[in-house]
Amino acid sequence: MKVISRLATAVYLASLIPFAAHAGEVEVLHWWTSGGEKRAADTLKQMVEAKGHTWKDFAVAGGGGEAAMTVLKTRAVSGNPPAAAQIKGPDIQEWGELGLLTDLNEVAKRQKWDELLPSQVADIMKYDGDYVAVPVNVHRVNWLWINPEVFAKAGAKPPTTLDELFTAADKLKAAGFIAIAHGGQPWQDGTVFEDLAFAILGPADFRKAFVDQDEAVLTGDKMVEVFATLKKLHGYIDANAAGRDWNAAAGLVINGKAGMQIMGDWAKSEWTAAGKIAGEDYSCIPFPGTQGSFAYNIDSLAMFKLADADNRKAQEDLAEIVMGKEFQAIFNKNKGSIPVRQDMDMSSFDSCAQASMKDFKEAAGNGGLQPSLAHGMAASSYVQGAVFDVVTNFFNDANADPKKAAQQLAAAIQAVQ
Incomplete structure (x- = not known):
């Protein structure tokens, strides 16, 4: 009987081998670490594990991803990269090279990515004609987040122009609120600068400046105006902004201590995590002066x-899950x-997401769809870093000259070409 028992055990274990052979480990480097972002990443982990694979989380905090990229470069140089890493825009091409x-x-062929993705997105995910990355989502950078209750207390109205933005900020400040919640980190300074540039330059000149790196536009009168407006805006942030994380800045608006925040739509994840409802507890409006345009940031792995x-199979399953309708929705x-x-049905999404999808599709057809510089879509990380240095130094220097800053911007970009 013992021999039969051992034989039965052996047969049973052998039956498990085909399943085990398909189970691999997938290590994912990302910076989805704030409340709403972490829940989103956990969803992906659960769906990968449901396929029988092991998820190895490699989260590196830092909203802009600078810390994560430093870690990734160290791992890659040592010959031990993760299965997937949150890389985007022109940096995908650099890693491909x-x-x-x-x-x-x-x-991609099995899921028909070429049919499902807009050409602007598909092209970014390819290197030398091959898909080497999977897009996760589309973020809109040019949003303004408002606490309606705070605005009502201050007698302020949601702005549609830059002049109206400062009028609202004056009323919020006079009523004792922080007018604009901000985190003094280079990428956050860059985000505010980018939205102002998008509003003042317009989408065509924005592209000339940050995609084509046209010196005439970079040093022109409109760019000087962008820096002058940035200097004015600094007067509406609080003294404790230095080093503050973006989600902490969002928390100031959510908790009624500040009236508004200039930030991409990942800020909405914090409102959702706090149980707030779009259109009721908070308002999302295009950054004043950028209506009809869409500065995009695409997360991709x-x-x-x-x-x-086995790990390669887990990697392919990860890509397939990411592009699936269930994951895309959750x-x-x-x-x-x-x-x-x-091809997604947006009816179950909130009003901000529905407006964003509508604007995204419209902007794709009218020239208003432009890649974000501050979030690594318009130019290399070297150009982005050069811009951040100029912008942050200017933003934190009360005596800085806007005209000189525009010239420094062009010089800094030229230096890293």
């Missing part, structure tokens, strides 16, 4: 070459962004 990324063409076949509702798939 190093020969470290694997192709996702089989998954670039896939690195792996030697282990993740983007938590993250505050909109689905990257263009």
